Amino acid sequence: MIDRQISDRLEMLYQLMANKQFLVLTGAGISTPSGIPDYRDNEGVRRGKAPMMYQEFLSAPAARRRYWARAMLGWPRIRQARPNAAHDALATLQTKQLIAGLITQNVDTLHDQAGSHEVIELHGSLHRVVCLDCDQRADRQAIQLVMEAENPYLSGVDATQAPDGDTLLDPAFEARFKIPRCPSCSGERLKPDVVFFGENVAQATAAKAARCVEQAEGLLVVGSSLMAYSAFRLCRAMAEQHKPLIAINFGKTRADDFLDLKIEASCEQLLPVLVERLRD
Numbered sequence: 001m002i003d004r005q006i007s008d009r010l011e012m013l014y015q016l017m018a019n020k021q022f023l024v025l026t027g028a029g030i031s032t033p034s035g036i037p038d039y040r041d042n043e044g045v046r047r048g049k050a051p052m053m054y055q056e057f058l059s060a061p062a063a064r065r066r067y068w069a070r071a072m073l074g075w076p077r078i079r080q081a082r083p084n085a086a087h088d089a090l091a092t093l094q095t096k097q098l099i100a101g102l103i104t105q106n107v108d109t110l111h112d113q114a115g116s117h118e119v120i121e122l123h124g125s126l127h128r129v130v131c132l133d134c135d136q137r138a139d140r141q142a143i144q145l146v147m148e149a150e151n152p153y154l155s156g157v158d159a160t161q162a163p164d165g166d167t168l169l170d171p172a173f174e175a176r177f178k179i180p181r182c183p184s185c186s187g188e189r190l191k192p193d194v195v196f197f198g199e200n201v202a203q204a205t206a207a208k209a210a211r212c213v214e215q216a217e218g219l220l221v222v223g224s225s226l227m228a229y230s231a232f233r234l235c236r237a238m239a240e241q242h243k244p245l246i247a248i249n250f251g252k253t254r255a256d257d258f259l260d261l262k263i264e265a266s267c268e269q270l271l272p273v274l275v276e277r278l279r280d
């Protein structure tokens, strides 16, 4: 249920967004109702084990073996995830030309699945794999089938799901894992086509996102604590351009000081209501 305080804020949200082309920036919070775990609690503090850093992934075959063994077990959950009412609402807003565009920090492609188009994937997509040697991209599911065929000992192994398609797997299972090879060059340095912790957002993607901020009349943040600098920077730019900045997020965000409006409510409940109001 949407309580009184939230409904007042919803009214403010509607007033701020009506007749303006807002850009929308989404984070992990929009995908948790779809069963994809996020990294941070309401205070913006990272929970669980630290994710693998980019430098570590690059430096050692053992790190890549660990990554892929865990990712093989995490992938089915990512692949099966389906968009929820919040993704659907944003797709509707875009179809009705009520928003300027969509930027996501998520790597789950749920916006695409909901029917959004030209989504800027700030941190890439788990549905693709890139070869660090020949730069060719491949479909993640094709690589999954190869990994499963070459590592039958892992079938049926139970591992706790972690963010970004990772799992918490007993290290004893990692040593004999055969890491997948590039279908193009047979190299052993395949990487999911996502931005790792410690890695920069691709320059072209960052530039495109900055242009969208420049052109939009405001920014609506949905389900993000904005702890990643690549996302925070977009909010700061929007504030510097004196355009309204709104967040729908449970808990603290890194941009709290700049926000014109913050609503701590479920985006899955709130966004469908916003769609109804904005299209009236």
Ligand SMILES: [Zn+2]
Pocket (backbone or CB within 6 Å): 131, 132, 133, 134, 135, 136, 182, 183, 184, 185, 186, 187
């Ligand atoms: Zn290759």
